[in-house]
Amino acid sequence: MAKVKKKPATPAVTPKEEKAPEVVKETEKTMEKTPVKEEKKTDECVLKRKTKETDITLGLRLKGNGNAEINTGIGFFDHMLEGFAKHGNFDLKIYEKGDLNVDCHHTVEDLGIVLGQAIAKLTEDKSGINRYATFIQPMDDALVLVSVDLCSRAYLNFNYEFKTERVGYFETETLKEFYRAVSDNAGMNLHIKVLDGENTHHIIEASFKAFANALAIAVSSNGRSGVLSTKGVL
Numbered sequence: 001m002a003k004v005k006k007k008p009a010t011p012a013v014t015p016k017e018e019k020a021p022e023v024v025k026e027t028e029k030t031m032e033k034t035p036v037k038e039e040k041k042t043d044e045c046v047l048k049r050k051t052k053e054t055d056i057t058l059g060l061r062l063k064g065n066g067n068a069e070i071n072t073g074i075g076f077f078d079h080m081l082e083g084f085a086k087h088g089n090f091d092l093k094i095y096e097k098g099d100l101n102v103d104c105h106h107t108v109e110d111l112g113i114v115l116g117q118a119i120a121k122l123t124e125d126k127s128g129i130n131r132y133a134t135f136i137q138p139m140d141d142a143l144v145l146v147s148v149d150l151c152s153r154a155y156l157n158f159n160y161e162f163k164t165e166r167v168g169y170f171e172t173e174t175l176k177e178f179y180r181a182v183s184d185n186a187g188m189n190l191h192i193k194v195l196d197g198e199n200t201h202h203i204i205e206a207s208f209k210a211f212a213n214a215l216a217i218a219v220s221s222n223g224r225s226g227v228l229s230t231k232g233v234l
């Protein structure tokens with residue numbers, strides 16, 4: 001059956017066209033040139049990665065509540081990642097089954113790969129974020145500086161020789177592999193400087209807290225529109 005088209009109602013009064021002052025017109029023109037884009041960013045992501053060495057499922061939300069559910073099979077590493085989530089106010093879920101019968105190298109490094117990929121995914125749109133941040137974290141005897149730049153160019157500057165080979169089951173030399181994997185996969189410039197510290201547990205934990213705090217600032221809004229780069233793209 002054919003639809004009957006209704007006639008559009010004629011407005012009773014035709015609004016008068018008012019001439020806007022020149023100043024307002026100029027402002028309008030400028031605004032047209034630089035439109036404020038509505039920010040629609042991906043809030044969370046879940047990634048899976050399976051190899052012959054590790055099987056990882058990771059969920060990350062950068063604007064979270066500090067909730068963590070972590071199971072990597074390495075108690076100390078879980079403790080570090082829980083601190084990372086808490087102090088960065090991220091939500092982080094990790095289930096990992098690694099070849100711990102070998103050592104903890106693959107389990108730590110591969111988790112860094114997936115965490116880096118998740119950060120890259122959630123910061124793909126870099127408009128309106130601080131992009132970089134530096135945080136100096138005290139923790140008892142330890143004092144650790146972490147500086148990050150979400151510039152899409154991976155670079156890790158971390159050279160520290162630990163006095164002890166392990167903390168619990170965690171092998172201290174794998175910490176560099178972890179941060180390198182995060183940096184490579186997030187496209188992040190990452191500087192970590194141990195300024196002071198005696199206790200290895202404290203030094204490593206301070207690095208995770210400093211990293212969390214710096215990252216939380218780097219991904220947060222700077223109140224401006226567009227990408228913070230003279231190149232216009234990152």
Ligand SMILES: [Mn+2]
Pocket residue numbers: 079201205
């Ligand atoms: Mn601790």
